[in-house]
Amino acid sequence: MPQQLPIQEGLFTWPALHPQLLGSRCRLCGEMAFPAQQDCRSCSGQDTELVELGDRGTLWTWTIQSFMPKTPYHSDETPETFRPYGVGYVEMPGGLRVESRLQENTPEELQIGMPMQLQIEPFRTDEHGNQLMNFSFRRAAEGN
Amino acid sequence: MDVAIIGIGLHRFGRSEGMTGQQQGAAAVRKALADAGVDWKQMQFAYGGSQDAGNADALVNELGLTGLQFTNIWNGCATGGSSLHAAYTAIKSGEYDMGVVVGFDKHPRGAFNPQPRDWGLGDWYGETGLMLTTQFFAMKIQRYMHDYGITNDALVRVAEKAFLAGSLNPMAWRTTALSYEEIANSMMVSDPLRKYMFCSPAEGGAALVLCSAEKAKQFTSKPLYIKAAAVRSRHYGSFEVFSPSQAPSVNDSPTVIASRAAFELAGIGPRDVDVLQLQDTDSGTEIIHMAENGFCEHGEQEKLLREGATRIDGPMPVNTDGGCLANGEPVGASGLRQVYEVCVQLRGDGGARQVPGAPAVGYTHVYGAPGISGVNIITT
Numbered sequence: 001m002p003q004q005l006p007i008q009e010g011l012f013t014w015p016a017l018h019p020q021l022l023g024s025r026c027r028l029c030g031e032m033a034f035p036a037q038q039d040c041r042s043c044s045g046q047d048t049e050l051v052e053l054g055d056r057g058t059l060w061t062w063t064i065q066s067f068m069p070k071t072p073y074h075s076d077e078t079p080e081t082f083r084p085y086g087v088g089y090v091e092m093p094g095g096l097r098v099e100s101r102l103q104e105n106t107p108e109e110l111q112i113g114m115p116m117q118l119q120i121e122p123f124r125t126d127e128h129g130n131q132l133m134n135f136s137f138r139r140a141a142e143g144n
Numbered sequence: 145m146d147v148a149i150i151g152i153g154l155h156r157f158g159r160s161e162g163m164t165g166q167q168q169g170a171a172a173v174r175k176a177l178a179d180a181g182v183d184w185k186q187m188q189f190a191y192g193g194s195q196d197a198g199n200a201d202a203l204v205n206e207l208g209l210t211g212l213q214f215t216n217i218w219n220g221c222a223t224g225g226s227s228l229h230a231a232y233t234a235i236k237s238g239e240y241d242m243g244v245v246v247g248f249d250k251h252p253r254g255a256f257n258p259q260p261r262d263w264g265l266g267d268w269y270g271e272t273g274l275m276l277t278t279q280f281f282a283m284k285i286q287r288y289m290h291d292y293g294i295t296n297d298a299l300v301r302v303a304e305k306a307f308l309a310g311s312l313n314p315m316a317w318r319t320t321a322l323s324y325e326e327i328a329n330s331m332m333v334s335d336p337l338r339k340y341m342f343c344s345p346a347e348g349g350a351a352l353v354l355c356s357a358e359k360a361k362q363f364t365s366k367p368l369y370i371k372a373a374a375v376r377s378r379h380y381g382s383f384e385v386f387s388p389s390q391a392p393s394v395n396d397s398p399t400v401i402a403s404r405a406a407f408e409l410a411g412i413g414p415r416d417v418d419v420l421q422l423q424d425t426d427s428g429t430e431i432i433h434m435a436e437n438g439f440c441e442h443g444e445q446e447k448l449l450r451e452g453a454t455r456i457d458g459p460m461p462v463n464t465d466g467g468c469l470a471n472g473e474p475v476g477a478s479g480l481r482q483v484y485e486v487c488v489q490l491r492g493d494g495g496a497r498q499v500p501g502a503p504a505v506g507y508t509h510v511y512g513a514p515g516i517s518g519v520n521i522i523t524t
Binding site: 007008011023031032033034035041042060061062063064065066067069070071072073074075085087088089094095096097098099100101107112123124134 | 254255257259260266267268270271272273274275276279282283284286287290332333334335336337380381387388389390391392393
């Protein structure tokens with residue numbers, strides 16, 4: 001029976017009604033990382049814990065991927081069906097900036113500082129017919 | 145022991161159909177040896193590397209099996225800078241007094257396609273379309289423009305300057321000057337960077353013959369001296385390519401720390417430099433690197449570019465051979481091409497692109513994934 005599976009375990013809570021990005025926080029120095037890692041890249045400590053990074057942030061920088069990347073890019077698209085996508089860093093509560101695909105894909109829709117909302121959506125279908133779910137961000141409704 | 149450059153060689157960048165990358169590297173070595181008037185058999189050591197064209201030590205099959213110490217170096221776009229640093233250290237320490245550094249490459253057409261696992265990242269990062277250097281450079285300059293008030297005009301002017309310099313350099317790949325409008329209206333690749341604002345993967349080779357300063361005069365009346373060579377990796381908090389997340393705190397980039405270390409070693413400052421090469425993977429990085437290397441304040445670039453300060457006849461000429469934009473990017477070779485060009489300028493052999501006023505101090509800077517910088521300071 002085909003299922004919806006995360007493209008990689010541990011990037012976000014799934015399945016979940018209100019998915020959150022997952023990361024790690026160092027118990028010694030407090031620095032955070034995404035994806036979660038066992039070692040701390042700031043203080044070289046080895047005592048980190050898994051934490052939820054949240055599902056809202058603000059756009060720190062962005063660009064638009066206008067051509068279909070070569071491998072290792074692996075989607076269901078063909079050069080004919082490829083749709084340009086936004087890429088950005090989203091600043092999460094606590095300050096960590098996470099790189100992500102963005103739903104918006106024109107310069108008119110993207111401004112540094114705009115509020116962003118996490119969303120989890122199907123990215124491609126694997127060889128067993130499962131939908132592989134990926135995270136991305138889109139503009140959040142103000143005050144939401 | 146001071147270190148001198150006595151020979152320089154370049155196999156033209158661009159496309160060399162019918163030649164392997166290693167053959168292009170060997171051709172550059174032969175030119176550097178001829179320039180120095182020395183023989184391969186006299187070389188005591190060699191350092192070299194390529195990304196996509198195989199092992200550098202295989203060049204001995206072409207150049208001769210002499211038993212020399214040959215060490216392969218691979219350090220991303222900073223491969224050339226790292227090779228030169230290793231050779232500089234070998235001579236400075238007194239262990240050797242003459243050797244070669246060589247860089248070469250031959251990349252397939254189109255954008256680079258690095259594999260996540262080679263960089264300690266999960267497959268998902270590449271599969272979902274985040275593993276592109278072009279995206280990083282675009283996002284870095286996008287934020288920089290926002291923070292420091294740089295506009296698209298500056299991006300166009302960097303490319304315009306590069307292709308003008310390329311048109312004056314018979315060894316460049318792109319030898320046609322492009323107009324402001326052609327660049328400003330070229331295809332958008334990764335907002336805000338357009339087609340002519342990015343360098344392209346290419347082919348080529350570059351080599352240098354180094355020897356101890358005390359022996360240099362035996363070979364040439366015009367030796368050049370390496371006053372500093374510094375290579376640094378990233379600190380926690382610098383914004384680097386292939387980073388799924390960035391730290392909340394902001395720290396100096398590897399370029400800032402490599403540059404500072406090199407100036408300290410050489411005992412001079414940015415104002416003493418007459419001709420410089422700054423890594424210009426794209427227009428945006430040249431702008432950022434002007435400030436990160438200490439040649440101006442952040443945000444000052446817009447005005448400097450408008451005034452033509454970084455053109456060949458300006459007070460701080462940058463990338464006088466057309467840089468990566470006009471020469472393309474054979475990753476293993478680019479860092480040594482920069483040194484080659486600075487040597488040409490310091491010797492006064494620049495022809496149509498010669499910096500006026502007999503430049504005496506040259507500076508080179510490479511930046512490579514995932515956050516490595518190499519800086520060299522070379523003097524007459």
